[in-house]
Amino acid sequence: MKLGPLNHLGIATPSIPDAVARYRALLGAEKVGEAFDLPAQKVRVCFVDAPNSQIELLEPLGDDSPIAKFLEKNPAGGQHHVCFEVPDIHAAKAELEAKGAKVLGEPRIGAHGTLVLFVHPKDMGGVLTELMETPKGGH
Numbered sequence: 001m002k003l004g005p006l007n008h009l010g011i012a013t014p015s016i017p018d019a020v021a022r023y024r025a026l027l028g029a030e031k032v033g034e035a036f037d038l039p040a041q042k043v044r045v046c047f048v049d050a051p052n053s054q055i056e057l058l059e060p061l062g063d064d065s066p067i068a069k070f071l072e073k074n075p076a077g078g079q080h081h082v083c084f085e086v087p088d089i090h091a092a093k094a095e096l097e098a099k100g101a102k103v104l105g106e107p108r109i110g111a112h113g114t115l116v117l118f119v120h121p122k123d124m125g126g127v128l129t130e131l132m133e134t135p136k137g138g139h
């Protein structure tokens with residue numbers, strides 16, 4: 001395992017449009033992608049670009065969304081996960097499990113169209129941690 005670049009920070013929000021307006025107005029965000037649905041993960045997603053990384057805004061898609069659960073505890077939203085890149089998601093999963101860490105589910109297609117997995121917060125000091133396979137051919 002070799003820690004790759006920080007790809008994005010996942011931020012839960014009850015409203016992507018309100019969150020985008022806040023990033024623009026308060027922080028001067030300029031590059032904001034189109035919001036899109038990711039039904040497999042029950043989220044609506046929108047990326048705000050920073051020069052060295054991205055903010056992944058996450059809105060619940062349905063009442064059984066993990067983000068809906070998060071917003072029950074944190075109604076205003078908040079930091080949900082961090083995401084680092086790895087070269088090979090299946091190798092990362094095997095290595096994490098060999099080291100005794102709990103990987104949540106099987107690798108699946110994430111918001112960038114590459115395979116992702118999540119490591120349980122209990123193994124990561126309370127931080128839900130996403131690993132994402134680096135897109136082939138770069139970003």
Ligand code: CO
Pocket residue numbers: 008009010056081083130
């Ligand atoms: Co993410």
